[in-house]
Amino acid sequence: MSDIALKVSHVSKEYRLGAIGGATLRGELQSKFAKLRGKEDPNLKIGEKAHEKNERFLALDDISFEVKKGERLGILGHNGAGKSTLLKLICRVTAPTKGEICMNGRITSMLEVGTGFHGELTGRENVYLNGAILGLSKAEIAERFDRIVEFSEVGQFIDTPVKRYSSGMNVKLGFSVAAHLDSEIMIMDEVLAVGDMSFQKKCIDQMRKAAEDEGRTILYVSHNMHTIRELCDRCIVLDHGKLIFDGDPEKAIELYLPKAGEEQYMERWLFSPDQRHQNVPSDLFAVEMFQFTEKGGFDIPQGSNMNFFLRVRAKEDSHSMFFRMIYYDKEDSQVGMTDSKTEDFMLKAGENLFEGTCNTALLAPGKYKLKLELCGYNLSGAEYLYESIDRIVHFCITENKEHRNLRWHHSWWGECDFGEMTIRHLNSGN
Amino acid sequence: MGEQHWDVVIRAQEKKIHIDLKGLKKSRDLIFLWVRRNFVSRYKQTVLGPAWAIIQPFFTTVVFSLVFGEIAGLGAAGVPNFIFYLSGTVIWTLFSNCLNQNATTFVANAGIMGKVYFPRLVMPIATALSQYITFGIQFAFMLIFVIYYVITGQGVHPNLFILFLPLVLIQTTVLGTGLGIIISSLTTKYRDLSMAVGFFVSLWQYASPIAYDMFSRRSLYERRFVYYFYMLNPVTPIINMFRYSFLGTGEIDWLYYGISWVSTIAVAAIGVRMFSKVERTFMDTV
Structure with missing residues (x-):
């Protein structure tokens, strides 16, 4: 078996700008009929050309990279650079327009953890449900249940409906479930933004341990350079949908940061x-x-x-x-x-x-x-x-x-x- | 590297629509837990709890019996109005719930589906299975009345066609769910349909023999052309089968029962196809 966990080859994702299709069935039919009869589309704004309406936008433009097993890859980029789109493609929430993504092993996304939680259900029920959504069987969750609850620090509230939880508790529980999935590839997008400092540290340690000791692969997106430095051993930088850097985290941060403030040196x-x-x-x-x-x-x-x-x-x-x-x-x-x-x-x-x-x-x-x-x-x-x-x-x-x-x-x-x-x-x- | 084995390959625009059966099989626990979630969350913080499952059809039946049965005289001859309307309402509720609740699958669950991948068909399947719980409660309620009317000898004759019950239930849910997911696939792009669906289903009820007995309506039953047309409604033969087996009223037209199955399978096949096509990229349009 090869040691490559994830391979992204020539992936592009295209979005149509503006409204997607006709906003209503009637609108779409009108446009189609007009086109059939060779007339002007009644739904176009005055002065707008047909091709402008279908202007396309490449959220990702021919991205290729490989991630080895056990690597902790940081993904940097400004808002709109395509980070989230890339992660969405990798965890199969939406399909790419071009290209191919191959992976080995189970993949867990922690894009805003705890989203599958239902407020009326108790913490315990939600752990099971969330675990199942993330791809575990009931027996596998039962086996991890104690560890999950212990890690989450919400032990005494585990039989309380989640709607009574504070948002911090919600995230902690959600993260704990995700962190105990033992999946080979883990995706994290700004999840550590919530939760108190000691919990954040605990999470980062857990992630690093998972990568170092158990050979998990981690993809991590954050705007927090501190955690990127702590966690990642390689970084890629995206800019306007293109991959502009792949390598050492310090260099990637150097490349990424100046743009945030456009620093200038003047006397x-x-x-x-x-x-x-x-x-x-x-x-x-x-x-x-x-x-x-x-x-x-x-x-x-x-x-x-x-x-x-x-x-x-x-x-x-x-x-x-x-x-x-x-x-x-x-x-x-x-x-x-x-x-x-x-x-x-x-x-x-x-x-x-x-x-x-x-x-x-x-x-x-x-x-x-x-x-x-x-x-x-x-x-x-x-x-x-x-x-x-x-x-x-x-x-x-x-x-x-x-x-x-x-x-x-x-x-x-x-x-x-x-x-x-x-x-x-x-x-x-x- | 030559031959490389990958567990998962995600490609752009696959021509062949791929239904993730393997994943679906692995998601049995998820389906079960989702059914549980639907049920528990539905009745939490209600005083009457699952009793609501009975209250709804009960009052509908009472109103139907009074208005359509007693006042308009549309009930079946030889069978008490109450059980006639109750049986129709119970099976129709199963169908309409499957349809209505699945019609919003994508839009309602966009939050979860936008974050994690799991075989998307889990959702409609779980929704359909959840309906069986409601149906079970209502059905038990109905059985009590069937037994009561049998004992008191009021013209209710359950018969061996009861053995068709599993088929009836499967067909009802498959048809309802199939239509539901067709609509939900379309609503990711056209929200118009979500407006239309509730209203359309309640109209459909009047095109099916729920509020009246079709066999004692001359205009329906004896004018053959109208009858042929009327029976094409796939729900009608299902209701007839259900009523005939438990009440012994009406009749079963095997030709149309067969046609109804054909339409059910067609609807289900189209539904699954559309669903699988939409699920790949619906997050971009929803």
Whole structure:
């Protein structure tokens, strides 16, 4: 037996744009009759040509790939890139327009688990029903039942109708059933989005175990790069229905991510009004410009600080103002914050130019974004956020071999490099 | 690699319509559990529970007996109106439920079918089997009255044709389900039919001898042309068979009984074909 679990060869899926067929039987008959008599279709909009009505759209365009047994394949792509269509084809929900999909072993899809649940039935009944829908026999479910219930953490509610469950419990139970199917190929689409953190971790561990120890094949779709990194050992990237990358997950993520934010590196940023988010819409203040002090200042060697100029225009004099900056990593998670609270300043009516330095020495090499906030204290002394410029400015911490001679692994070590620690050997052996 | 074995091969546009019999056989448990789900979910949170299965035909029968039997005088001669209408209602309910409930298979179950694959024919089969539970309750109810009328000697004569009961039941469900899945296959594209179906079935009831006895209607029974035409309705010979075997009223026309079977098989074959064709891509249109 070969070690290929799934083979997708030259698969395309075509959808017709717009309404599918006539919306009603009458409409369709009208169009057909008109065509027979060589007349214009009465259901076409004025100015629309017949071929336009049947415009086609390739959701998947000649996709081919193979997945080996035990491989954990991540599927990346933007909304509309064709990920879900691909999974639907693989789990036979709908048929491809062209091409062929071959697979070995049972396939389980966990596209939105728990969808087969019926609210009136109890958890126990639903486990059996859901298991049967997913292709198990009654005896096979009975054998796994205890494991399923234990994994799902809903033990005491197992004889309660599912409609009384919280949505988290619903997903947990659904996932547990799906995870215990022991099918050779498992498909997951964003299933881990729900459920608390510890359950998510449990699921990922279970999946990885299933793949490593039992040789299961996993296809995983998610927008969460963190779980992709944790779970997958290979990734494909889809873009507008085409397969644009197949290989190492880190590279795939690199390829996929920039498009999410269209990052740009510039020395000088002038902010347009629609880039400024005002807490209370007013034209009292405007953060107009941010500029890195040095040429190419957006590339900051690791261990150095960031120097910049900021220009703020104010309509009237205002006391007790300060800046805050929040660092984000390339996946849009906050890394840290710095502010100028202790040295609050007064904004004068007109243009105000500032020069500043903020600490970036602890940031590990990588790509970051900056959120600028203009804050102040209001009359009652409470902190108030006037304006923010959210993740428009990008900068890069570059590796600095003199500072620290090592290649940084974000998935292992996070975004902060606390440098070398001090350590002393206290006992003298023996 | 040469010869490669695959468990499942999904191809685009297969010319031959493939019916997943192997998968269907493996899904016996699913069918059973689905029947159970239909039954349990139907009567959960109702006070009367499965008693509703009796209440419906009972009141229909009472109304039919009064309006069509007593007032209009359309009942059968020699048989109490109540049992005449009850028997008709019970078998008609089985047929119409099979038809109505299967007519929405694809649209109603799009949620599940859009997520996982299982042999799609499981759904109509389970729906049809669920009807047997309702029918069983109603049939038991009817039998009580049959026995009562036999004991009190009111002209009810059950006979050996009762042995045809399994055939009658199979034919009723197959015909109802066949029509149901034809409609459900078409409704994935044309929603018009889902509007028409309930209304059409209730009209059909009047084209079948439910509310009246066809054999005491001269205009129906003695004008041969009308009779031939009338008997082509595949439900009519089934009802006649059912009534004749339990009540001993009416007659069995074997020619039309045969024709009715032919139409049933034809409907079922067309239904399964259409269903199997639609099931492959219905998620794109539904």
